Amino acid sequence: MAVDGRAGGPQPPNEVPLLTNGELALVFHEIGDLLEIKGELVFKTVAYHRAADAIAHSPVEIARAYRAGTQPRIPGVGKAISDKIAELATTGRLAFLDRLHAEVPGSLVEVLAIPGLGPKTVKLLWEGLGITTLDGLRTALDSGALRDAKGITEKGEQAIRFGLDALEQRSVRMTLGDAERIVGSIIELLGDTPGVVALTPAGSFRRRRETIGDLDILAETSDPGALIERFTALPPVEHVVGAGPQKKASIRLLRGPQVDLMTFPPGDAGTYLVHFTGSKDHNVRLRGIARDRGWSLSEKGFLRLGDDGEPAAGAAAELRTFATEAEVYAFLGLAEVPPELREDRGEVEAARDGRLPHLIVEADLRGDCHAHSSWSDGVHSIEQMAETARARGYAYLVLTDHSHGLAIARGLTPERVLAQREIVRDLNRRFASEEDAGTAPVATPAEGFRLLHGCELEIRADGALDFDDEILTAFDVVVAALHQGRRQPRAQLTERVLGAIRSPHVDVIAHPAGRMLGERARDDLDLAWDEIFAAAAANGTLLEIDGSDHRLDLAPERARRAVEAGCLLTIDSDAHRTEELAGIRWGVAQARRAWVEPAVVANTWPRDALLAWVATKPGRLR
Numbered sequence: 001m002a003v004d005g006r007a008g009g010p011q012p013p014n015e016v017p018l019l020t021n022g023e024l025a026l027v028f029h030e031i032g033d034l035l036e037i038k039g040e041l042v043f044k045t046v047a048y049h050r051a052a053d054a055i056a057h058s059p060v061e062i063a064r065a066y067r068a069g070t071q072p073r074i075p076g077v078g079k080a081i082s083d084k085i086a087e088l089a090t091t092g093r094l095a096f097l098d099r100l101h102a103e104v105p106g107s108l109v110e111v112l113a114i115p116g117l118g119p120k121t122v123k124l125l126w127e128g129l130g131i132t133t134l135d136g137l138r139t140a141l142d143s144g145a146l147r148d149a150k151g152i153t154e155k156g157e158q159a160i161r162f163g164l165d166a167l168e169q170r171s172v173r174m175t176l177g178d179a180e181r182i183v184g185s186i187i188e189l190l191g192d193t194p195g196v197v198a199l200t201p202a203g204s205f206r207r208r209r210e211t212i213g214d215l216d217i218l219a220e221t222s223d224p225g226a227l228i229e230r231f232t233a234l235p236p237v238e239h240v241v242g243a244g245p246q247k248k249a250s251i252r253l254l255r256g257p258q259v260d261l262m263t264f265p266p267g268d269a270g271t272y273l274v275h276f277t278g279s280k281d282h283n284v285r286l287r288g289i290a291r292d293r294g295w296s297l298s299e300k301g302f303l304r305l306g307d308d309g310e311p312a313a314g315a316a317a318e319l320r321t322f323a324t325e326a327e328v329y330a331f332l333g334l335a336e337v338p339p340e341l342r343e344d345r346g347e348v349e350a351a352r353d354g355r356l357p358h359l360i361v362e363a364d365l366r367g368d369c370h371a372h373s374s375w376s377d378g379v380h381s382i383e384q385m386a387e388t389a390r391a392r393g394y395a396y397l398v399l400t401d402h403s404h405g406l407a408i409a410r411g412l413t414p415e416r417v418l419a420q421r422e423i424v425r426d427l428n429r430r431f432a433s434e435e436d437a438g439t440a441p442v443a444t445p446a447e448g449f450r451l452l453h454g455c456e457l458e459i460r461a462d463g464a465l466d467f468d469d470e471i472l473t474a475f476d477v478v479v480a481a482l483h484q485g486r487r488q489p490r491a492q493l494t495e496r497v498l499g500a501i502r503s504p505h506v507d508v509i510a511h512p513a514g515r516m517l518g519e520r521a522r523d524d525l526d527l528a529w530d531e532i533f534a535a536a537a538a539n540g541t542l543l544e545i546d547g548s549d550h551r552l553d554l555a556p557e558r559a560r561r562a563v564e565a566g567c568l569l570t571i572d573s574d575a576h577r578t579e580e581l582a583g584i585r586w587g588v589a590q591a592r593r594a595w596v597e598p599a600v601v602a603n604t605w606p607r608d609a610l611l612a613w614v615a616t617k618p619g620r621l622r
C-alpha cells in the first residue's frame, strides 16, 4: 500500500510518484515567483519561468526520461536547472525549494497570483505588514490597515481589492486576443489527429463576448477516442478536469483557463454548433420553437415528440440531424442567425420575420481612424505604421498620436505636430508616385492609399481642448478623447465630452466610455449617454468603437443605442504597433454584436467621402 509505504522510513525510488511535465513546470514557476518576491535579479527569475514554460510544452515526458537516465535537451534548461529536475524526478523533493520556503513563505505565491499584483507589492505587504496569505490580505483590506501602509497608494489599495475579488470569484477573464491565441494553438496541436474532420471554437468566444472565461472546442471526428487521448495529454495541461465516456473531456491549462472538448460524428455539425454556440437564453428560445413544431432539440439533433409530449420511442422514434447550422435554423423556420447575435436580444424574432441586419464585415472597412506611432506612446515609426496599413489594402490610415496634455503618453507639442506633418507629406508623395508608376503594393485600392494626419486630442480636465484652433484646422481628422479627471461628477464629465462633440474641429470621439477590460478593468465613465448621443447625431461627430481587445468601447448595448439615436460610428484599431492594426477585427466583432450595418460606419466610405464629411462639420453645428 502506498500509504503504509510513505509512513515508514525513506521511500524506495520506484514509489516516488512520477511528476508530470505540468507538475514539474509548477515547481519552477514557484521558484521563479519566490525569487521575484525575494528581490532576486530579474534575469534569474526569468530563467526559471522560461524553463518552466519549456518543460510544460515539451513533448517528452521529462521526469520519466530523467529516471531512465536519458536527459532530454530542453531549451532554456542549463546545468543548474537540469540538476534540480533530476532531483525532483528521482526523489520527488527539492532541497533548494525547501530552503527557499524557509526564507520566503510559500503561501506568498498565492498572493502573487492576484491579477495586477507584482512581486514588489507582495514583498511590501509581507515585510511591511506581515501579510503572507490571501486571508491575511483580506483582513488587512477590511480593517483599513493597507491605507496607512507605507508605499501603498489609494489607487494601489483599490487595485489590490479589485484583484483579490477577481481571484476569489475566479472571474479573471481573458481578452479576445488571449482566447484566440490559446484556442488557436490547441487546434493547431490537434488538427492532424486521425479521424478529425473539423475543429471549431464555440461558446462565448465564437459569439465574441468582450471577455472570455472558459473555452469550448467542437470536434467533428470519426475517432473521438484518439482525439481525447491527444487532448488530455497536451503539453501545457495542468490537469485533466474530467474525461467523459469517450465523447468529451475538460482540461485546465497551466496558468490558464479550462478548455472543454466535445466530439460528434461527421455530418452532424449543425445542432452541435448551434447548441454549443448560442447563449443559454437563445437556446431556450430555439428549443421552445422546436417543441411548438413537435420536436425536441438537443445537441444531438431533433427528436420527434409523441402525443404525450415526450420523444417518441420504438418504431415511431425519429432523429433528424443536419450538417450545417443554416439547415438547423431553416428547420425551425428561421434565417441563420450570425453567432455574435445569439443572445436573445430580438434576433429570434428578426430571424423569423426576415429582419436580421446585414452585419458589417471586416472587408467593408476602407481605413482606420485611430493609430499611434513611436512619436507618442506607440512602438513603430510613422512609416512602418503607414506601410502596414497600405499592405492591408486600406485607402487610408489616420495617424493620431497623443497631444501634449497627455504627458505619460509623450504627447506631441505643436512643434512636433508640424514636424510630423512634413513626414506625412513626404510619405504621401512617395505613395502617389508609386501608384502612378504601378509599383504600389498589389493590395492598394483604386482610390490609392494616403496617410492622413490627425491626433488623439486630449479633452483636458477643465474641459478645454489641448491644441488651439489654428493647429486643429490643419489636421485631416481629429480624434478627441478623455483620459484624465475620470472621477468628476456626471454633469461635469458629460459637459467635457459635449464640448468636444460641439467643437468644429473634432471629428471622432475615441473610446467614448473610457472603459478597460481584463486585468486592468475600469468601469465605463459616468456620462449622460442620451445627451451624448443626441449631440453627436445632431453635429455629425462620429463615435468610435475602439477595437483594442482591452477596450472594445463602445459596448454593444451603447453602440446599438447610439445608432438608434442617429449617430454615425467609426471602427478603429487604436494600434500602438504594426501588428495591432489587425486588432480592428475585434472592433468589427463588437459592432456586429451591436447589430451595426456598414452604412453607419464612416470608415466604410471612400476616403474622399470621409474627408468631405469632416470638412463640412462647421456647417452642421447646432
Ligand SMILES: [Zn+2]
Pocket: 456, 481, 483, 510, 511
Ligand atoms: Zn486613448
Ligand SMILES: [Zn+2]
Pocket: 370, 372, 456, 510, 574
Ligand atoms: Zn489611442
